[in-house]
Amino acid sequence: MEPVRILSPDGSLVGDAPFDLEEARRLFAAMVTGRTYDHKATAMQKQGRLATYAPFEGQEACQIGSVAALRPDDWLVGTYRDAAAMWFQGYPWQNLFLGRMGDERGGEAPAGVNVTPPSITVGGHMIHAVGLGWAERLQGRDRVALTLFGDGATSEGDFHEAMNFAGVYATPTIFLCQNNGFAISMPRDRQTAAEHLADKAIGYGMPGIQVDGNDLMAIYSVTRDAVARARTGEGPTFIEALTFRIGPHTTTDDAGRYREDGEVEEWRTRDPIDRVRAYLRLNDAWDEAWEQETADAAGDEIEAAVAAAEALEPFGPTAMFDRMYAEPTSAMDRQRGMLRRDG
Amino acid sequence: MAEMNMAQAINQALDLALAADDAVIVFGEDVGTTGGVFRVTDGLQETYGAERVIDAPVAESGIVGAALGMAIAGLKPVAEIQFLGFAYPAYDQIVSHVGRIRNRSNHRFTAPMVIRIPFGGGIGAAEHHSESAEAMLAHTPGVKVVVPSTPIDAKGLLLAAIEDPDPVIFLEPIRMYRALKQEVPDEHYTLPIGVAQTVREGVHASIVTYGSMVRASQRAADLLAEEGVSVEIVDLRTISPLDEDAIVATVRRTGRLVAVTEGHRTGNMASEIAAIAQEKALYSLLAPVERVTGWDTVVPLKRTEAHYVPGPERIAAAVRRTLGT
């Protein structure tokens, strides 16, 4: 299987560009904003301002490229590592920070934003994307659902059930597996004996495509095709994006225990952002000043989100009782009283 | 003797068990190369090889189900689930198969296996990393559920669990992994499953608890001691089967009972402890039994978690109520 590729690491095209230079610049800026968030969150965790954080550096093309192929009202169902994708589909950075601060308001997507809170359990969420898209179709709408997950998630039983339902009911679901090489310490080849994760699609009666996950154009293009199939009732698609997690699994992980620095350096040469920059340069659509402007704008956007998140007054101690049911039950009321009484 | 924390004591128990019995294997996500997310299995794969300290795919149902098959076929697997909040995909295997195989096969097939699971809150982790749903496991027929509170107990109870002819779920309080060091004997020893221990003697009231709540209760007892109240603390150490005699004995001694758990309030271990006290020691009770518990809410995230997990103040307030002070 040859992974789909459009943009080479040196910025030259080996296929047809799926969008124009202006769009390439917009998506480049979005990837830069994503990485700015990622670095900021890692730094804040070190300062004790955030709880454990799962960095996604290196996976920006997967996340921005795939979401770029969605309509603003389509569904996105991702994980703890998919902040850039969530933001690009309308989830505010402020809420992404709040979630990592350990504040439940971080889980709230604004009205009209069809993005579910990040899944922390591995593998449980893909089936929700199946139900979401299915319900859209049953209600006569043509929204589709994109679900993001890692290579490790394909080992969970729920992955099988999600893929199977999607195949059987031809639901408008796009399964995008970000194969970033590792599930915590476990390399991909210890996760499955299949030669390619994309091969799994065969068993569920849906197309399986492998794509260069650090190629923004390729990711965009295969997702766009999958979205078109889903929207016109042709059913689900499984996409395996070959990428790499540059950072540790989370800020508490010591990646040196299970992988070589050389491997990381090797993947850095295939950086998804550098690749688009090279393309823009080759096409006279890039200069230092614009890069600086883009970086500054990203920095300002992220700093503003941090400030807004940190300025929010923390929840009172008893707010937990008001989040559980539409109306607090008698048990919630009793327990709220007990907490007030005894602390 | 060496001074060690609970993570190290468990590591030593696993090391001894692997060394003593070729049938013992360790099996779980990231247990090998990295030595587990809490480093509890650190170094074991280097010593015993990847055939006996096995890194598993991310598949909890698979880990427990495969461990059951291995156990039936003669191995003694010590499976690890990374956090109790990730054990739910394995519940079907635990409830439907692990706890039933002996009964289903009329003793022909058995499951001499251990499932180690870190659990409990207090570290401000992400969602699902602070669960205290041990009552669900204690509610499951056919499995024993052990919860150590100290390094010494952890080692002796884990070795007993590995040697037990039946499946044992071994819940490790995350907060206690590195919170406390003790002089732990180097050699092999076991502590009996199903036997509680009085960890503090007192005369005015009893606290019955387990896991990380033992330490919170000790702190509460210290607060109360300053007020002249003497509290007895019973550490259950096993929550299934419960040491009913120990619960009844302490109630008879002090006449007042506070049952403490960080599990959700409805149908938790404290409810069971209270029921035993009223069944077996009603006439010794001088005050209604108090339950100090987590709430019937999802465990809140870092910012408000401290208001969920019972602390010394909440426990002390309950003791005072039993005393009418």
Ligand SMILES: Cc1ncc(C[n+]2csc(CCOP(=O)(O)OP(=O)(O)O)c2C)c(N)n1
């Ligand atoms: C059900 C479940 N089991 C275990 C975990 C612990 N855990 C968190 S992330 C992870 C690895 C997931 O790997 P992968 O799906 O490849 O995604 P990645 O983290 O590489 O993005 C594990 C085992 C979990 N969160 N949920």
